[in-house]
Amino acid sequence: MMTDITDKQNKALNFLDSRLNAKLLTHLNSCVHCGLCGTSCQYYITEKNSKNMPASKVDIVASIYRRYHTFAGKHFPKLTGARDLNDQTTEEMIDDLFGRCTMCGRCVAHCSIGVDIPFVVRTGRMMLQQMDLVPKSIQSTVDAALNTGNNMAIPTQDFVDTINWLNEDLQFEVNDDEATIPLNVHGVKMLYTLNPREPKFFPLSISAIAKVFYLAKESWTISTEFYDITNYAYFVGDEEGARVITERLINEALKFGADTLILGECGHGSRAMRWEGPNWMKAKYPVKTITAVELIANYIREGRIKPDKSKITDRVTIHDPCNLVRNGGIIDEQRYIVNQCCSDFVEMTPHGVDNFCCGGGGGQLAMSEYNDRRMRIGKIKADQIRATGAKIVVTPCHNCVDQLSSLNVEYNLGVTIKTIAEIVADAL
Amino acid sequence: MSFYHWLLLASIIFCFIACLCWFLKLIKPVKDYAEPAGTVKDGVLYSSTVAMLPNHKESAYLHFPTYIAGIIFHIGILTAIVLVILQMIFPHFMHSAALGKNYESEIGLLNIAHEMKTIGNGGVFAGWTYVEWLRLVFGIGLLISACCGLGMLVKRFTNSELKQLSNPDDFISSSLVTLFLIASACAMLFPLCAFSKPFVFVVATIMFCYMPFGKLRHFIYFFSARYQLGAFFGRRGTWSMKKQKNN
Ligand code: SF4
Numbered sequence: 001m002m003t004d005i006t007d008k009q010n011k012a013l014n015f016l017d018s019r020l021n022a023k024l025l026t027h028l029n030s031c032v033h034c035g036l037c038g039t040s041c042q043y044y045i046t047e048k049n050s051k052n053m054p055a056s057k058v059d060i061v062a063s064i065y066r067r068y069h070t071f072a073g074k075h076f077p078k079l080t081g082a083r084d085l086n087d088q089t090t091e092e093m094i095d096d097l098f099g100r101c102t103m104c105g106r107c108v109a110h111c112s113i114g115v116d117i118p119f120v121v122r123t124g125r126m127m128l129q130q131m132d133l134v135p136k137s138i139q140s141t142v143d144a145a146l147n148t149g150n151n152m153a154i155p156t157q158d159f160v161d162t163i164n165w166l167n168e169d170l171q172f173e174v175n176d177d178e179a180t181i182p183l184n185v186h187g188v189k190m191l192y193t194l195n196p197r198e199p200k201f202f203p204l205s206i207s208a209i210a211k212v213f214y215l216a217k218e219s220w221t222i223s224t225e226f227y228d229i230t231n232y233a234y235f236v237g238d239e240e241g242a243r244v245i246t247e248r249l250i251n252e253a254l255k256f257g258a259d260t261l262i263l264g265e266c267g268h269g270s271r272a273m274r275w276e277g278p279n280w281m282k283a284k285y286p287v288k289t290i291t292a293v294e295l296i297a298n299y300i301r302e303g304r305i306k307p308d309k310s311k312i313t314d315r316v317t318i319h320d321p322c323n324l325v326r327n328g329g330i331i332d333e334q335r336y337i338v339n340q341c342c343s344d345f346v347e348m349t350p351h352g353v354d355n356f357c358c359g360g361g362g363g364q365l366a367m368s369e370y371n372d373r374r375m376r377i378g379k380i381k382a383d384q385i386r387a388t389g390a391k392i393v394v395t396p397c398h399n400c401v402d403q404l405s406s407l408n409v410e411y412n413l414g415v416t417i418k419t420i421a422e423i424v425a426d427a428l
Numbered sequence: 429m430s431f432y433h434w435l436l437l438a439s440i441i442f443c444f445i446a447c448l449c450w451f452l453k454l455i456k457p458v459k460d461y462a463e464p465a466g467t468v469k470d471g472v473l474y475s476s477t478v479a480m481l482p483n484h485k486e487s488a489y490l491h492f493p494t495y496i497a498g499i500i501f502h503i504g505i506l507t508a509i510v511l512v513i514l515q516m517i518f519p520h521f522m523h524s525a526a527l528g529k530n531y532e533s534e535i536g537l538l539n540i541a542h543e544m545k546t547i548g549n550g551g552v553f554a555g556w557t558y559v560e561w562l563r564l565v566f567g568i569g570l571l572i573s574a575c576c577g578l579g580m581l582v583k584r585f586t587n588s589e590l591k592q593l594s595n596p597d598d599f600i601s602s603s604l605v606t607l608f609l610i611a612s613a614c615a616m617l618f619p620l621c622a623f624s625k626p627f628v629f630v631v632a633t634i635m636f637c638y639m640p641f642g643k644l645r646h647f648i649y650f651f652s653a654r655y656q657l658g659a660f661f662g663r664r665g666t667w668s669m670k671k672q673k674n675n
Pocket residue numbers: 030031032033034035036037038054055058110111112113114115487
C-alpha cells in the first residue's frame with residue numbers, strides 16, 4: 001500500500017509526471033545496476049561507499065518513478081526496489097542529489113549503458129525544489145540573484161565604485177588616460193556579463209578583460225543593473241527562477257542595442273545561458289551569444305590582439321570547467337589561446353571532455369554544509385595539478401577559480417590560478 | 429506443435445506488445461530551442477561507435493574481466509533467443525540423421541551441411557555432420573556465456589556495494605537469464621533428451637513474460653540511451669567524429 005503523501009510531495013510527483021518525456025523515461029529506465037560507474041566519479045573514488053556511486057544517485061529518483069509509474073512498482077514495490085516519496089526518501093534525496101554530486105557529467109560517457117546521470121540528478125533536485133527542500137545556503141544565493149540582480153547582492157553603487165577604481169588600473173595597463181570600462185553605453189555591439197565574484201573578490205579579472213577589449217578595439221559595455229552570468233537557479237532546479245535570470249540578460253542586451261551577449265568566464269552560467277536558457281524561454285534568442293573564450297580565440301586568430309608567449313615562461317596547465325567543456329562543447333579554444341600566450345603548456349591527465357571536476361560544481365561552492373566533502377573530492381584535482389609541475393593553472397570559470405584557490409591552500413600546491421582573460425592580458 | 433510451443437509463442441507476443449508500448453513512449457522527439465553547435469547525426473554516430481569502444485569507457489577498461497563477461501553474456505543471450513525462436517518455428521531445427529531422427533531441416537544452410545561429407549573420421553565424432561558440430565559450438569558457447577552470467581551473479585551477491593545497489597529484480601533477472609542460457613545450452617548439447625526442449629521452452633516463456641516488468645527491458649532503453657546521449661553531446665559539439673580525429 002502506498003503511504004499517504006503531503007500536498008508538497010504530491011506537487012513533486014505531479015511535477016515528475018509532467019516531465020516524463022522520451023529523454024527522462026530513457027534515463028530513468030536504463031540503469032542495470034552494474035556498478036561500473038563508481039570508478040568514474042570523484043565522490044566514489046575518494047570514499048568507496050555505495051551512496052557515492054552515480055547509479056545510487058540515479059536510483060533514488062528512478063525508484064520513486066518506478067513506484068508511481070510502473071506496474072511492478074505499483075503492485076510489487078519490493079521486487080524492483082520501488083520507493084514511496086516520503087520524509088525518509090526526501091531526506092536521502094537531499095543528501096545524495098545536493099551533497100554527493102557536482103553534476104559534472106564525467107560518469108555519463110563512462111557508464112556502460114549511457115545513462116545521463118546529472119540529468120536525472122537535476123530532475124531529482126527539481127522535485128526537491130517543488131517541495132521547498134533546497135538546502136537553505138544555496139537557496140539564499142538564488143534568492144539574492146532574483147531579488148537584487150546578482151547572486152552576491154552587491155549594491156549597484158558599490159559595483160560602479162569598483163569599476164571606477166579599476167579604470168585607473170586599465171589606464172595604467174594600456175597607457176591611455178582616456179581608457180575606461182564602458183558602463184551602460186547604448187548602441188554598442190556587445191554586452192559583457194561577469195561573475196559577481198569578480199567585483200567582490202577578483203576585480204583584476206575585470207580590468208584584464210577590459211584590456212583585451214581595449215586592444216581589440218571592441219564595441220562593448222557592461223550593464224550596472226544586470227551583469228550576473230551565474231544562474232544558481234539552474235542548480236537548484238528552479239526553472240522559473242532560471243528563466244527570469246536568463247531573460248534579464250537577454251533584455252539587457254536588447255536595451256543597449258547589442259547584437260551579441262558575451263558570456264563571461266563562468267562554466268555553469270555559460271551553459272545555462274547558451275544551452276538551457278532558450279528552453280526555459282521556449283524561444284530562440286533574439287541576440288547572439290558567445291563565450292569570452294571563443295571571442296578571445298577569435299581576436300587572436302584575426303590578429304586583433306597579439307599575445308607574446310615569451311612573456312609567460314612558467315609552466316601552465318588548464319583546468320577544464322565541466323559545464324563549458326564536456327557539457328558545452330568548448331574544448332579546443334582555451335588550448336589554442338593558452339598555446340598562443342605561454343611557452344610551456346602541459347595538459348593534465350585526464351583532460352578535456354574526460355576531465356575531473358574541481359569539486360566545486362553543481363552549486364557545491366554555495367553549500368557550506370558539504371564543505372568537507374567538497375575539499376575531500378578536490379584532492380583528485382589537486383593531485384592532477386601537482387603531477388603537471390605547473391606553476392600557473394588557467395581556467396575559464398570563476399567558480400573553478402574559487403575552488404582551485406581553496407585547493408591551492410588546502411593541499412599546498414603553490415600555484416597561481418588565472419582566468420583566460422588574465423593570462424591573455426599578461427601576455428599582451 | 430505441443431503446448432509448450434504455444435506457451436512460448438504467446439509469451440513472445442505478450443513481451444513484444446508490452447515492450448512496444450514502452451518503446452513508443454521513447455520516439456517522440458524532445459524540442460530543443462538552443463542553436464546547435466554540432467549535429468545530432470554526428471553525435472549519435474559517435475555515441476554508437478567510438479564512444480562504445482572499450483578504450484573509451486572506464487566501465488570497460490578499468491573493469492575488463494567484468495566487461496568481457498558482460499559482452500559474452502549478452503552475445504549468448506541474443507544467440508539463445510534466436511535459437512529458441514527458430515526451434516519454436518521449425519520443430520526439426522538442427523536435427524539430423526546422426527541424431528537418430530528424421531532429418532528435415534528447413535534451414536538451407538543446414539540442409540547443405542547435411543549433404544556434405546561428414547568431417548569426423550572415427551571415435552565419438554564418427555558420422556558427425558556440420559549440424560552436430562554447430563550444436564556443439566553453440567552448446568559450449570552458451571555454457572561459457574552462462575558461466576559469465578553466473579560469475580556476475582556471484583559478484584552481485586558477494587560485493588557489498590554492488591549488493592546494496594541491487595534490488596530483488598536484479599537477482600531474479602540475472603538468474604532467469606542465466607538459467608535460460610543453461611537450458612539453451614542443454615537443448616543444443618542433449619538433443620535426444622526428452623526434457624531438453626520443453627525445459628528451454630518453459631524457461632524462455634517465463635523469461636519473456638517477466639521481461640517487460642523488470643530490468644530485462646533495458647534492452648529497449650539501451651538503444652534509446654545511446655541515441656539521447658549522442659543527440660545531447662552531438663548538438664553541443666562535444667561528440668563528433670571530426671573532433672575525435674583532431675584530438
Ligand atoms: S554504469 Fe551506468 S548502468 Fe551501470 S550502474 Fe552505473 S549508471 Fe547504472
